[in-house]
Amino acid sequence: MKFLKPLALICIMTVSAFTSAETKIGLVDMRTALFSSEAAKKFTENMVSQYKQQDLEVRAVGEDGQRLELRLKNDAAIMSDSERNKMASDLEAKIQEYKYLKGKLDKALAAKRQEFLAESKPKLDKVINAVVTEEKLDLLLPRETVLFAAEKMDFTVKVIEKLNKLK
Secondary structure (H helix, E strand, C coil): CCCHHHHHHHHHHHHHHHHHHHCCEEEECHHHHHHCCHHHHHHHHHHHHHCHHHHHHHHHHHHHHHHHHHHHHHHHHHCCHHHHHHHHHHHHHHHHHHHHHHHHHHHHHHHHHHHHHHHHHHHHHHHHHHHHHHHCCCEEEEHHHCCCCCHHHECHHHHHHHHHHCC
8 A cells, every 4th residue: 555655646747747748838929919910000000190189189288287387396486476376276277187188098099999909809819729720739828927938839920920911
């Protein structure tokens, strides 16, 4: 009985070693693959052109606020109390306007980004399944979850190439 337990343990370790030697594992950085694709580049270009005016407005309000803040900081000593209070009030209004416009822009961009991700998910899944089949992978892991792996295990570039071939 004393010899049976160690023998069983050795057998289990040997079988698991053979099993893992046959397993082909791959990695993919899905975020990089998706956002490095031609579709993502076109999406980004469209977003920049579509929201350029709103972005300029947000920047202009921010710059106005910075100028007001600088002027208030530099000239506060020579201003009357009423002037200082009015400028502080104007600055607070600019800050509120900036926050509102920035929040509105960020919300619109996030919605568009989410829309792009929803459209792209089925394509990404299709490409990943194709890579798994072609490479005869037994396991495909997200690159972000692995601390170290040989470069030959990373199939991100292959996924990007296949994404670019899809229409």
